[in-house]
Amino acid sequence: MKHAYNKVGDSHRAALIAICGADNVLAGSNVPEHYSHDYTEDLRFPPEVLVKPGTTSEVAAIMKLCNDSRIPVTPRGAGTGLSGGALPVYGGVLLSTERLNKIINIDVRNLQATVEPGVINQVFKDAVSEKGLFYPPDPASRGSCFLGGNLAECAGGPKAVKYGVTRDYVLNLEVVLPSGDVIMTGANVLKNSTGYNLTQLMIGSEGTLGIITKIVFRLLPMPTHDLLLLVPFPSAEQACEAVSAVFRAGITPSAMEFMERDALDYAMQYAETSIQVDPSVKAHLIIEVDGNDPETLFRDCEKITEVVNGFGCMEVLFAESAQQKAELWKLRRAVGEAVKAHSIYKEEDTVVPRAALPELLRGVKETGRKYGFRSVCYGHAGDGNLHVNILRDEISEDDWNNRIPEGIREIFSLCVSLGGTLSGEHGIGYVQKRYMDIPFNTAALDLQKGIKSTFDPNHILNPGKMFPE
Ligand code: LAC
Ligand code: ZN
Numbered sequence: 524m525k526h527a528y529n530k531v532g533d534s535h536r537a538a539l540i541a542i543c544g545a546d547n548v549l550a551g552s553n554v555p556e557h558y559s560h561d562y563t564e565d566l567r568f569p570p571e572v573l574v575k576p577g578t579t580s581e582v583a584a585i586m587k588l589c590n591d592s593r594i595p596v597t598p599r600g601a602g603t604g605l606s607g608g609a610l611p612v613y614g615g616v617l618l619s620t621e622r623l624n625k626i627i628n629i630d631v632r633n634l635q636a637t638v639e640p641g642v643i644n645q646v647f648k649d650a651v652s653e654k655g656l657f658y659p660p661d662p663a664s665r666g667s668c669f670l671g672g673n674l675a676e677c678a679g680g681p682k683a684v685k686y687g688v689t690r691d692y693v694l695n696l697e698v699v700l701p702s703g704d705v706i707m708t709g710a711n712v713l714k715n716s717t718g719y720n721l722t723q724l725m726i727g728s729e730g731t732l733g734i735i736t737k738i739v740f741r742l743l744p745m746p747t748h749d750l751l752l753l754v755p756f757p758s759a760e761q762a763c764e765a766v767s768a769v770f771r772a773g774i775t776p777s778a779m780e781f782m783e784r785d786a787l788d789y790a791m792q793y794a795e796t797s798i799q800v801d802p803s804v805k806a807h808l809i810i811e812v813d814g815n816d817p818e819t820l821f822r823d824c825e826k827i828t829e830v831v832n833g834f835g836c837m838e839v840l841f842a843e844s845a846q847q848k849a850e851l852w853k854l855r856r857a858v859g860e861a862v863k864a865h866s867i868y869k870e871e872d873t874v875v876p877r878a879a880l881p882e883l884l885r886g887v888k889e890t891g892r893k894y895g896f897r898s899v900c901y902g903h904a905g906d907g908n909l910h911v912n913i914l915r916d917e918i919s920e921d922d923w924n925n926r927i928p929e930g931i932r933e934i935f936s937l938c939v940s941l942g943g944t945l946s947g948e949h950g951i952g953y954v955q956k957r958y959m960d961i962p963f964n965t966a967a968l969d970l971q972k973g974i975k976s977t978f979d980p981n982h983i984l985n986p987g988k989m990f991p992e
Contacts, residue, residue, distance in 0.1 A: 587703030600672030607953030640671025779905025
Protein backbone atom coordinates (compact mmCIF):
# COMPACT_ATOMS: atom_id res chain seq x y z
CA MET A 524 0.00 0.00 0.00
CA LYS A 525 1.37 3.45 -0.92
CA HIS A 526 1.31 6.16 1.71
CA ALA A 527 1.36 9.92 1.15
CA TYR A 528 4.18 11.73 2.91
CA ASN A 529 4.96 15.38 3.46
CA LYS A 530 8.23 17.13 2.78
CA VAL A 531 10.27 18.56 5.64
CA GLY A 532 9.32 22.26 5.63
CA ASP A 533 10.89 25.29 7.34
CA SER A 534 8.56 24.99 10.34
CA HIS A 535 9.48 21.30 10.79
CA ARG A 536 13.17 22.15 10.62
CA ALA A 537 12.71 24.86 13.24
CA ALA A 538 10.87 22.37 15.47
CA LEU A 539 13.66 19.78 15.05
CA ILE A 540 16.25 22.44 15.98
CA ALA A 541 14.20 23.30 19.06
CA ILE A 542 14.32 19.60 20.04
CA CYS A 543 17.97 18.69 19.29
CA GLY A 544 19.84 21.99 18.89
CA ALA A 545 21.05 23.56 15.63
CA ASP A 546 24.33 21.58 15.63
CA ASN A 547 22.39 18.33 15.45
CA VAL A 548 20.04 19.17 12.60
CA LEU A 549 21.57 19.29 9.11
CA ALA A 550 19.63 19.85 5.92
CA GLY A 551 20.10 19.54 2.16
CA SER A 552 23.68 19.99 0.97
CA ASN A 553 24.91 20.33 4.59
CA VAL A 554 24.26 16.61 5.12
CA PRO A 555 27.60 14.81 4.65
CA GLU A 556 27.56 12.54 1.61
CA HIS A 557 28.10 9.26 3.48
CA TYR A 558 24.69 9.54 5.14
CA SER A 559 23.08 8.87 1.77
CA HIS A 560 24.41 5.31 1.56
CA ASP A 561 25.36 2.23 3.56
CA TYR A 562 27.43 -0.77 2.37
CA THR A 563 24.72 -2.03 0.02
CA GLU A 564 25.73 -2.08 -3.66
CA ASP A 565 26.14 1.49 -4.96
CA LEU A 566 22.73 2.76 -3.80
CA ARG A 567 22.39 6.44 -2.85
CA PHE A 568 19.37 8.12 -1.19
CA PRO A 569 20.07 11.50 0.43
CA PRO A 570 17.77 12.45 3.33
CA GLU A 571 16.07 15.86 3.42
CA VAL A 572 17.24 16.36 6.99
CA LEU A 573 19.70 14.55 9.25
CA VAL A 574 18.95 14.68 13.00
CA LYS A 575 21.20 13.46 15.79
CA PRO A 576 19.22 13.21 19.04
CA GLY A 577 21.15 12.81 22.30
CA THR A 578 18.44 11.48 24.63
CA THR A 579 15.36 9.26 24.62
CA SER A 580 13.10 12.25 25.15
CA GLU A 581 14.58 13.96 22.09
CA VAL A 582 13.91 10.81 20.05
CA ALA A 583 10.34 10.77 21.39
CA ALA A 584 9.77 14.42 20.45
CA ILE A 585 11.15 13.86 16.93
CA MET A 586 8.89 10.84 16.42
CA LYS A 587 5.80 12.69 17.62
CA LEU A 588 6.54 15.64 15.35
CA CYS A 589 7.13 13.44 12.29
CA ASN A 590 4.14 11.23 13.00
CA ASP A 591 1.82 14.22 13.38
CA SER A 592 3.25 15.72 10.18
CA ARG A 593 3.44 12.45 8.15
CA ILE A 594 7.16 12.79 7.55
CA PRO A 595 9.12 9.56 6.98
CA VAL A 596 11.84 8.72 9.52
CA THR A 597 14.68 6.33 8.75
CA PRO A 598 16.78 5.22 11.72
CA ARG A 599 20.51 4.86 11.08
CA GLY A 600 23.35 3.29 13.05
CA ALA A 601 26.86 3.22 11.60
CA GLY A 602 25.64 2.56 8.06
CA THR A 603 27.46 -0.77 7.61
CA GLY A 604 24.30 -2.68 6.61
CA LEU A 605 24.18 -4.92 3.55
CA SER A 606 20.47 -4.85 2.74
CA GLY A 607 19.82 -1.10 2.53
CA GLY A 608 17.95 -0.90 5.86
CA ALA A 609 19.37 2.54 6.70
CA LEU A 610 18.68 4.14 3.30
CA PRO A 611 16.10 6.96 3.46
CA VAL A 612 14.39 5.83 0.26
CA TYR A 613 11.51 8.31 0.74
CA GLY A 614 13.77 11.19 1.81
CA GLY A 615 12.41 12.76 5.00
CA VAL A 616 14.30 12.61 8.27
CA LEU A 617 17.35 10.41 8.80
CA LEU A 618 17.62 9.76 12.54
CA SER A 619 21.22 8.92 13.43
CA THR A 620 21.85 7.20 16.78
CA GLU A 621 25.53 8.23 16.81
CA ARG A 622 25.18 10.48 19.89
CA LEU A 623 23.36 7.77 21.85
CA ASN A 624 26.68 6.07 22.50
CA LYS A 625 26.95 5.44 26.24
CA ILE A 626 27.62 2.16 28.00
CA ILE A 627 25.29 2.90 30.89
CA ASN A 628 26.15 0.03 33.20
CA ILE A 629 28.04 -3.28 33.29
CA ASP A 630 26.46 -5.39 36.02
CA VAL A 631 29.18 -7.97 36.72
CA ARG A 632 27.22 -9.71 39.49
CA ASN A 633 24.35 -10.52 37.10
CA LEU A 634 26.44 -10.83 33.90
CA GLN A 635 24.39 -8.07 32.25
CA ALA A 636 25.01 -4.70 30.64
CA THR A 637 22.82 -1.77 29.65
CA VAL A 638 23.86 0.33 26.67
CA GLU A 639 22.61 2.92 24.22
CA PRO A 640 22.22 1.87 20.56
CA GLY A 641 25.12 3.95 19.16
CA VAL A 642 27.84 1.98 20.98
CA ILE A 643 30.25 0.27 18.55
CA ASN A 644 30.17 -3.53 18.79
CA GLN A 645 33.94 -3.86 19.40
CA VAL A 646 33.97 -1.05 21.99
CA PHE A 647 31.32 -2.98 23.92
CA LYS A 648 33.15 -6.30 23.55
CA ASP A 649 36.34 -4.70 24.88
CA ALA A 650 34.58 -2.98 27.79
CA VAL A 651 32.94 -6.19 29.03
CA SER A 652 36.07 -8.25 28.36
CA GLU A 653 38.02 -6.00 30.75
CA LYS A 654 35.68 -7.33 33.41
CA GLY A 655 36.14 -10.97 32.33
CA LEU A 656 32.86 -11.04 30.42
CA PHE A 657 32.06 -12.09 26.88
CA TYR A 658 29.63 -10.64 24.33
CA PRO A 659 29.87 -13.16 21.46
CA PRO A 660 28.13 -11.59 18.38
CA ASP A 661 30.96 -10.49 16.07
CA PRO A 662 29.85 -9.31 12.61
CA ALA A 663 32.68 -8.64 10.14
CA SER A 664 32.11 -4.90 10.62
CA ARG A 665 32.43 -5.16 14.40
CA GLY A 666 35.08 -2.41 14.51
CA SER A 667 32.58 0.18 13.29
CA CYS A 668 29.00 -1.18 13.38
CA PHE A 669 26.61 -0.03 16.14
CA LEU A 670 24.82 -2.38 18.52
CA GLY A 671 21.48 -0.77 17.62
CA GLY A 672 22.00 -1.73 13.98
CA ASN A 673 23.09 -5.21 15.09
CA LEU A 674 19.70 -5.56 16.82
CA ALA A 675 17.78 -4.09 13.88
CA GLU A 676 19.18 -6.72 11.49
CA CYS A 677 19.83 -9.45 14.08
CA ALA A 678 23.52 -9.58 13.17
CA GLY A 679 25.49 -12.80 13.50
CA GLY A 680 29.13 -13.41 12.68
CA PRO A 681 31.50 -16.39 13.01
CA LYS A 682 30.82 -17.09 16.71
CA ALA A 683 27.10 -17.59 16.08
CA VAL A 684 27.63 -21.26 15.30
CA LYS A 685 28.36 -22.00 18.97
CA TYR A 686 27.04 -18.94 20.78
CA GLY A 687 24.01 -17.82 18.79
CA VAL A 688 23.18 -14.47 17.19
CA THR A 689 22.39 -11.00 18.55
CA ARG A 690 18.84 -11.94 19.60
CA ASP A 691 20.18 -14.61 21.95
CA TYR A 692 21.80 -11.90 24.14
CA VAL A 693 19.02 -9.34 24.47
CA LEU A 694 16.86 -9.35 27.59
CA ASN A 695 15.06 -6.04 27.52
CA LEU A 696 14.71 -2.88 25.44
CA GLU A 697 13.61 0.71 25.76
CA VAL A 698 11.80 1.62 22.55
CA VAL A 699 10.31 4.86 21.24
CA LEU A 700 7.19 4.13 19.19
CA PRO A 701 6.24 6.20 16.13
CA SER A 702 3.61 7.95 18.30
CA GLY A 703 6.40 9.20 20.59
CA ASP A 704 5.36 6.86 23.44
CA VAL A 705 8.25 5.17 25.25
CA ILE A 706 7.94 1.52 26.29
CA MET A 707 10.02 -1.18 27.96
CA THR A 708 9.60 -4.47 26.09
CA GLY A 709 10.50 -6.95 28.83
CA ALA A 710 12.51 -7.28 32.05
CA ASN A 711 16.17 -7.78 33.00
CA VAL A 712 15.69 -11.48 33.64
CA LEU A 713 16.78 -14.75 32.07
CA LYS A 714 13.27 -16.24 32.23
CA ASN A 715 10.17 -14.34 31.27
CA SER A 716 6.69 -15.73 30.59
CA THR A 717 4.98 -12.36 30.86
CA GLY A 718 2.96 -11.39 27.81
CA TYR A 719 3.96 -11.43 24.14
CA ASN A 720 7.69 -11.25 23.54
CA LEU A 721 8.03 -7.68 22.25
CA THR A 722 11.78 -7.76 22.84
CA GLN A 723 12.28 -10.47 20.24
CA LEU A 724 9.74 -8.88 17.89
CA MET A 725 11.85 -5.70 17.84
CA ILE A 726 15.05 -7.61 17.05
CA GLY A 727 15.34 -8.10 13.30
CA SER A 728 12.49 -5.64 12.66
CA GLU A 729 14.93 -3.44 10.72
CA GLY A 730 13.84 -0.13 12.20
CA THR A 731 10.27 -0.51 10.95
CA LEU A 732 8.48 -0.76 14.33
CA GLY A 733 10.19 1.61 16.76
CA ILE A 734 13.50 3.24 17.67
CA ILE A 735 15.57 1.27 20.17
CA THR A 736 17.05 3.70 22.72
CA LYS A 737 18.37 1.31 25.41
CA ILE A 738 19.44 -2.33 25.29
CA VAL A 739 19.90 -4.73 28.20
CA PHE A 740 22.22 -7.59 27.23
CA ARG A 741 23.02 -10.82 28.98
CA LEU A 742 26.70 -11.79 28.88
CA LEU A 743 28.83 -14.90 29.37
CA PRO A 744 32.06 -15.53 31.24
CA MET A 745 35.00 -15.13 28.83
CA PRO A 746 36.40 -18.50 27.70
CA THR A 747 40.13 -18.71 28.44
CA HIS A 748 41.51 -20.71 25.49
CA ASP A 749 40.99 -21.19 21.78
CA LEU A 750 42.64 -23.12 18.96
CA LEU A 751 42.38 -22.32 15.27
CA LEU A 752 42.71 -24.74 12.36
CA LEU A 753 43.07 -23.92 8.70
CA VAL A 754 41.83 -26.74 6.49
CA PRO A 755 42.54 -26.54 2.75
CA PHE A 756 40.51 -28.56 0.24
CA PRO A 757 41.04 -29.39 -3.45
CA SER A 758 37.34 -28.68 -4.11
CA ALA A 759 34.81 -26.27 -2.62
CA GLU A 760 32.09 -28.92 -2.56
CA GLN A 761 34.25 -31.29 -0.51
CA ALA A 762 34.84 -28.49 2.01
CA CYS A 763 31.08 -28.00 2.31
CA GLU A 764 30.51 -31.76 2.68
CA ALA A 765 32.92 -31.89 5.62
CA VAL A 766 31.07 -29.19 7.60
CA SER A 767 28.11 -31.14 8.91
CA ALA A 768 30.25 -34.23 9.56
CA VAL A 769 32.24 -32.33 12.21
CA PHE A 770 29.07 -31.57 14.19
CA ARG A 771 27.84 -35.14 13.76
CA ALA A 772 31.11 -36.26 15.37
CA GLY A 773 29.97 -34.48 18.54
CA ILE A 774 31.96 -31.26 18.25
CA THR A 775 30.55 -27.74 18.20
CA PRO A 776 33.31 -25.41 17.02
CA SER A 777 33.22 -21.75 18.10
CA ALA A 778 33.64 -20.87 14.42
CA MET A 779 33.36 -22.85 11.20
CA GLU A 780 33.96 -20.54 8.24
CA PHE A 781 34.16 -21.27 4.51
CA MET A 782 36.01 -19.38 1.80
CA GLU A 783 36.14 -20.51 -1.79
CA ARG A 784 39.27 -19.81 -3.81
CA ASP A 785 38.12 -16.50 -5.29
CA ALA A 786 37.22 -15.19 -1.83
CA LEU A 787 40.71 -16.13 -0.64
CA ASP A 788 42.39 -14.46 -3.61
CA TYR A 789 40.45 -11.19 -3.29
CA ALA A 790 41.06 -11.06 0.47
CA MET A 791 44.78 -11.88 0.15
CA GLN A 792 45.31 -9.07 -2.33
CA TYR A 793 43.28 -6.60 -0.29
CA ALA A 794 44.49 -7.41 3.23
CA GLU A 795 48.22 -7.53 2.29
CA THR A 796 48.76 -10.70 4.25
CA SER A 797 51.85 -12.91 4.50
CA ILE A 798 49.59 -15.97 4.24
CA GLN A 799 50.29 -17.96 1.09
CA VAL A 800 47.96 -20.50 -0.46
CA ASP A 801 49.03 -23.20 -2.91
CA PRO A 802 47.33 -22.93 -6.33
CA SER A 803 45.86 -26.43 -5.89
CA VAL A 804 43.75 -25.23 -2.94
CA LYS A 805 40.19 -24.50 -4.04
CA ALA A 806 38.63 -23.69 -0.66
CA HIS A 807 39.44 -23.27 3.01
CA LEU A 808 37.56 -24.06 6.18
CA ILE A 809 38.63 -22.02 9.20
CA ILE A 810 37.68 -23.97 12.31
CA GLU A 811 38.01 -22.62 15.84
CA VAL A 812 37.31 -24.33 19.14
CA ASP A 813 37.20 -22.52 22.47
CA GLY A 814 36.74 -23.31 26.15
CA ASN A 815 38.62 -23.39 29.43
CA ASP A 816 40.56 -26.66 29.21
CA PRO A 817 43.42 -26.82 26.66
CA GLU A 818 43.57 -30.64 26.81
CA THR A 819 39.94 -30.94 25.75
CA LEU A 820 40.50 -28.46 22.92
CA PHE A 821 43.49 -30.44 21.61
CA ARG A 822 41.40 -33.61 21.65
CA ASP A 823 38.62 -31.78 19.79
CA CYS A 824 41.14 -30.68 17.14
CA GLU A 825 42.40 -34.25 16.73
CA LYS A 826 38.85 -35.41 16.22
CA ILE A 827 38.15 -32.61 13.72
CA THR A 828 41.33 -33.52 11.81
CA GLU A 829 40.20 -37.15 11.63
CA VAL A 830 36.80 -36.10 10.27
CA VAL A 831 38.02 -33.63 7.64
CA ASN A 832 40.63 -36.13 6.44
CA GLY A 833 37.71 -38.32 5.46
CA PHE A 834 36.64 -35.60 2.99
CA GLY A 835 39.89 -35.42 1.07
CA CYS A 836 41.33 -32.28 2.67
CA MET A 837 44.97 -31.36 2.27
CA GLU A 838 47.36 -30.85 5.19
CA VAL A 839 45.59 -29.32 8.20
CA LEU A 840 47.44 -26.30 9.59
CA PHE A 841 47.40 -25.02 13.19
CA ALA A 842 47.63 -21.29 13.80
CA GLU A 843 50.61 -21.33 16.15
CA SER A 844 50.56 -17.84 17.59
CA ALA A 845 48.08 -15.11 18.50
CA GLN A 846 49.50 -13.16 15.56
CA GLN A 847 48.78 -15.99 13.09
CA LYS A 848 45.25 -16.32 14.42
CA ALA A 849 44.71 -12.58 14.09
CA GLU A 850 46.01 -12.64 10.53
CA LEU A 851 43.69 -15.47 9.51
CA TRP A 852 40.71 -13.68 11.00
CA LYS A 853 41.72 -10.43 9.34
CA LEU A 854 41.78 -12.26 6.02
CA ARG A 855 38.37 -13.79 6.61
CA ARG A 856 36.80 -10.50 7.70
CA ALA A 857 38.23 -8.69 4.71
CA VAL A 858 36.40 -10.76 2.07
CA GLY A 859 33.32 -8.51 1.76
CA GLU A 860 35.29 -5.28 1.48
CA ALA A 861 37.88 -6.91 -0.80
CA VAL A 862 35.22 -7.99 -3.29
CA LYS A 863 33.57 -4.58 -3.09
CA ALA A 864 36.88 -2.88 -3.88
CA HIS A 865 37.02 -4.96 -7.07
CA SER A 866 33.44 -4.65 -8.34
CA ILE A 867 29.96 -3.56 -7.39
CA TYR A 868 28.12 -6.65 -6.27
CA LYS A 869 24.79 -7.91 -5.03
CA GLU A 870 25.29 -9.60 -1.68
CA GLU A 871 22.98 -12.53 -1.01
CA ASP A 872 22.87 -13.93 2.51
CA THR A 873 21.52 -17.42 1.77
CA VAL A 874 20.92 -19.84 4.62
CA VAL A 875 19.96 -23.51 4.63
CA PRO A 876 20.11 -26.38 7.12
CA ARG A 877 23.83 -27.05 7.43
CA ALA A 878 23.88 -30.45 5.71
CA ALA A 879 22.29 -28.89 2.59
CA LEU A 880 25.27 -26.56 2.09
CA PRO A 881 26.91 -28.60 -0.74
CA GLU A 882 23.62 -28.67 -2.65
CA LEU A 883 23.19 -24.91 -2.20
CA LEU A 884 26.73 -24.21 -3.44
CA ARG A 885 26.18 -26.42 -6.51
CA GLY A 886 22.88 -24.65 -7.22
CA VAL A 887 24.45 -21.18 -6.92
CA LYS A 888 27.19 -22.04 -9.40
CA GLU A 889 24.73 -23.66 -11.85
CA THR A 890 22.50 -20.59 -11.68
CA GLY A 891 25.53 -18.40 -12.34
CA ARG A 892 26.32 -20.38 -15.49
CA LYS A 893 22.71 -20.17 -16.66
CA TYR A 894 22.39 -16.39 -16.10
CA GLY A 895 25.96 -15.46 -16.94
CA PHE A 896 27.24 -14.13 -13.61
CA ARG A 897 30.28 -14.84 -11.47
CA SER A 898 29.81 -15.32 -7.75
CA VAL A 899 32.23 -15.27 -4.84
CA CYS A 900 30.99 -17.57 -2.07
CA TYR A 901 32.09 -17.54 1.55
CA GLY A 902 30.57 -17.37 4.99
CA HIS A 903 29.44 -19.10 8.10
CA ALA A 904 29.41 -22.70 6.92
CA GLY A 905 28.67 -24.10 10.36
CA ASP A 906 25.37 -22.18 10.31
CA GLY A 907 24.57 -23.17 6.71
CA ASN A 908 24.90 -19.42 6.02
CA LEU A 909 26.56 -18.83 2.66
CA HIS A 910 27.27 -15.28 1.48
CA VAL A 911 26.96 -15.17 -2.30
CA ASN A 912 28.54 -12.06 -3.83
CA ILE A 913 27.29 -11.66 -7.38
CA LEU A 914 29.79 -9.54 -9.30
CA ARG A 915 28.64 -6.76 -11.57
CA ASP A 916 31.62 -7.27 -13.92
CA GLU A 917 30.57 -6.23 -17.45
CA ILE A 918 26.87 -7.04 -16.99
CA SER A 919 24.66 -4.43 -18.71
CA GLU A 920 22.45 -2.10 -16.65
CA ASP A 921 19.33 -3.79 -17.99
CA ASP A 922 20.53 -7.32 -17.18
CA TRP A 923 21.79 -6.21 -13.75
CA ASN A 924 18.40 -4.75 -12.86
CA ASN A 925 16.11 -7.27 -14.53
CA ARG A 926 17.71 -10.53 -15.56
CA ILE A 927 20.11 -11.13 -12.65
CA PRO A 928 17.25 -10.79 -10.10
CA GLU A 929 15.55 -13.71 -11.89
CA GLY A 930 18.66 -15.79 -11.19
CA ILE A 931 18.65 -14.60 -7.57
CA ARG A 932 14.99 -15.62 -7.34
CA GLU A 933 16.03 -19.13 -8.46
CA ILE A 934 18.74 -19.24 -5.79
CA PHE A 935 16.30 -18.17 -3.06
CA SER A 936 13.69 -20.67 -4.29
CA LEU A 937 16.34 -23.36 -3.98
CA CYS A 938 17.13 -22.19 -0.42
CA VAL A 939 13.48 -22.41 0.58
CA SER A 940 13.06 -25.81 -1.06
CA LEU A 941 16.03 -27.02 1.00
CA GLY A 942 14.37 -25.78 4.21
CA GLY A 943 16.25 -22.47 4.28
CA THR A 944 15.41 -18.84 3.68
CA LEU A 945 16.51 -15.47 2.23
CA SER A 946 18.73 -14.04 4.93
CA GLY A 947 20.67 -15.44 7.87
CA GLU A 948 22.05 -12.17 9.26
CA HIS A 949 21.94 -9.24 6.82
CA GLY A 950 18.18 -8.64 6.76
CA ILE A 951 15.71 -7.89 3.98
CA GLY A 952 15.74 -4.08 3.94
CA TYR A 953 15.44 -2.45 0.55
CA VAL A 954 17.15 -4.94 -1.74
CA GLN A 955 15.57 -8.29 -0.83
CA LYS A 956 11.95 -7.23 -0.27
CA ARG A 957 10.90 -8.27 -3.76
CA TYR A 958 11.67 -11.90 -2.83
CA MET A 959 9.55 -12.06 0.36
CA ASP A 960 6.81 -14.00 -1.44
CA ILE A 961 9.20 -16.97 -1.70
CA PRO A 962 9.44 -17.88 2.02
CA PHE A 963 6.02 -16.46 3.06
CA ASN A 964 2.51 -17.02 1.70
CA THR A 965 -0.03 -14.18 1.66
CA ALA A 966 -1.43 -15.05 5.09
CA ALA A 967 2.03 -14.97 6.68
CA LEU A 968 2.94 -11.70 4.93
CA ASP A 969 -0.38 -10.07 5.84
CA LEU A 970 0.15 -10.98 9.48
CA GLN A 971 3.54 -9.23 9.44
CA LYS A 972 2.07 -6.18 7.69
CA GLY A 973 -0.66 -6.08 10.34
CA ILE A 974 1.99 -5.99 13.08
CA LYS A 975 3.70 -3.13 11.24
CA SER A 976 0.44 -1.16 11.03
CA THR A 977 -0.28 -1.70 14.74
CA PHE A 978 3.07 -0.19 15.72
CA ASP A 979 3.13 2.44 12.99
CA PRO A 980 -0.39 3.22 11.68
CA ASN A 981 0.86 6.07 9.46
CA HIS A 982 3.78 4.05 8.08
CA ILE A 983 6.27 6.83 8.76
CA LEU A 984 9.00 4.59 10.19
CA ASN A 985 11.55 3.28 7.67
CA PRO A 986 9.07 3.07 4.79
CA GLY A 987 9.97 1.11 1.66
CA LYS A 988 11.61 -1.74 3.57
CA MET A 989 10.93 -5.44 4.10
CA PHE A 990 7.60 -5.73 2.29
CA PRO A 991 7.10 -5.91 -1.48
CA GLU A 992 5.26 -2.79 -2.67
C1 LAC B 1 30.78 -11.44 6.58
C2 LAC B 1 29.72 -10.39 6.48
C3 LAC B 1 29.57 -9.89 5.10
O1 LAC B 1 30.51 -12.50 7.07
O2 LAC B 1 28.50 -10.87 6.96
O3 LAC B 1 31.92 -11.16 6.18
ZN1 ZN C 1 28.59 -12.85 7.56
